[in-house]
Amino acid sequence: MPEFPYSRLRRWPDVEAENLQAHDATDLLLVEWALALDVPGDEIAVIGDEYGAVTLALTDAGRRGIRVHQDLATGRRALVRNAEELGLGGFSSQELDAALLEGARVVLLQLPKSLAELEEIADAVVRWAAPDVVLVAGGRVKHMTLGQNEVLGRSFAQVQAQRAERKSRLVVAAEPLPAGLQRPFPVTAQHDGLTLVAHGGAFAGPRLDIGTRVLLEVLGLGGAQLLQNSGRDAGEGRDSGAGPRESDRPRGVVHGGGPALDVIDLGCGTGALAAAYALAHPEARVIATDRSAAAVASTRATAAANGLADRIVVTHDDAGSDLPDASADVVLLNPPFHLGTSVHTGAATRLFEAAARLLRPGGDLFTVFNSSLGYRAELTRIVGATEQLHRTSKFTVTRSIRR
Template identity: 55%
Template sequence: MADNTVASVLAGLRRFPDVEAPNLQAWDATDKLLLETASELLTPESRIAVIGDRYGALTLGALAGYGVRDVKVHQDLITGERALRNNAAGLGIDAGFEQLPLGAALFDDADVVLLQLPRTLAELEEAADAVARYAAPDTVLLAGGRIKHMSLGMNSVLQRYFNDVQPQLARQKSRVLIARDAKPVTGPPPFPVADSNSELDLTVCARGAVFAGTKLDIGTRFLLRYVPDMPSVPHVVDLGCGTGILAAMYARIHPESNVTATDQSAAAVDSARATAEANGLAGQITVLQDDAMDSLPDGSAGLILLNPPFHLGASVHAGAGIKMFRAAGRVLAPGGELWTVYNSHLQYLPALERFVGPTRVAGRNAKFTVAVSTPRAA
């Protein structure tokens, strides 16, 4: 009965407001395997903490399939948070879960933690530290992932925080690691970290889930060459800001401008805020968690800086970039400019022309293209 209910829940899930396409699914085999593995531990009295529930499969599967009445969930992406609420409403589940940051409140009274394994060891370490630091010592962690994305390094990270880590048999190309008996944690949390970038003379701060950590990714490095050539305008947006390097460097070169650094990731927003503060730029940079500038008014930015992702989860997909181009076309003021750096093989120029307006190539190297788009006259 529970399996049928879970299957019904999974079948009803959507990714919206994240990008949707026929080849993009709102759940994967790991979600199903984690729920099946957890079923041996769950009762209606169980209190579950969930980390990394992309669109609500784990949270809603536990509530509907196993009668659990108390689930606390942390999702890094604002699109995931909204999708969970949308899916809950669509399934008629109006209670039983609470969305929280990665911190002590998430693990209050939890006896089981479900974790969709992240892609990076840094993000896994931040999650494992939080479980060991804040959950009760007898709390059981079930960490699951697709085998092709798992590594022995993940076992090693968990073994630093738990005395007992047991890999389970693989099923449907997924595997669950069961971690028990958390080790005592002392000292401050390992994240955020702060490193001095001598190339930029900038302190960069990063939480575990942020792309490239404190390093300068090569696309951003190429776009930074053009910051001195960019116009000085009252309001600038660093769209998909990550650790906030672009926002900080523009703000430093153009001290008369106000910069909004925005990202859908809570970890990125925390990192960008810390980067601004560490470099004395907090008064000039406003940091905002948002989905493709949804909360910014039409025509409100004279300049938008963009280094768009070309992955949606584990899939290479242009949808994320297209969504950002559409948003830029709306938020740019008349005469404003969108400066985009992208992998040249993606051939984004037609999309920029279509969704923003006239576009020229400002620069190109062996790997990247920098394009400048201006909004089409109404």
């Protein structure tokens, strides 16, 4: 059998660069393990296959009927594109639910960064897969922890780490334990009138991350009580002393002399910005979008928990690419600065470009970012005139006006 052409795989539409590949050694180890087991494709489920390397290599080897779950919309699109490029088919994409796992005897998993996400996945496997299911999880050694083994040990009686190869390692979990009566996720937390709901894979879980809290305060959508009730010290993430002065409050919360009618929370996470804005501005039409399926499910649950299910439209999308040009008065953005386990600013740049496309001329982009990243010049270049609204040693909040 000819070797699978991993080098032909692309990350597109995700960020592409010389130091970013569409496969790694962990993918190869997972494929080798699955092929050695000689299990038919319709008894294999693949989770976390970032750009399709595992699914397509197994499909190319004759395994048909594989079910795959990818959290990111970019990964789903890359899988489709790579399959078309290689002329491969015979697999189906699923959400993290019973349809993905029913009857699966082997589950292949690229280990997620979050222990909470791993816990939700492990629970789903023992809840819905075959009684004799084996979970084979892999990752780069430098990113693996004993905590991952402990999480798997809560769902499986046997958890065995394999010898490291090519700087990657597999962990094999067998003998599933009985699933609990209730699923461990989503989880809920209250924040001074705002309810957040989070699935395991959602960034920051049900907490308000520091950057979001700072942006909410600057926008006038949260004050001292919100900060204190979020579970962290209210002074963290800002300079000691008072918060933003009243003169620092952004004018962009209103647009054209009146309230902003069309608002997009770009990269919505658990929906904190979208829900807070919708609660404060009943007249606004709010869209929340994220490339993470876990984030989208969390935001939908957050909207429902705050009585906003009929006022916030939530979409699973890649940088708002399915939303029309010039459709927003305001875009709210707390961009990531990681791509998987790699520090890379390309993800933020793509979101700045998306905001520029989505905003109407004169529309406002409110962004919070790590002060060390210095995005102001880039925001000015991509979106338009950018002013600093608030800055601490950790975070900067800017307002960019679409030219």
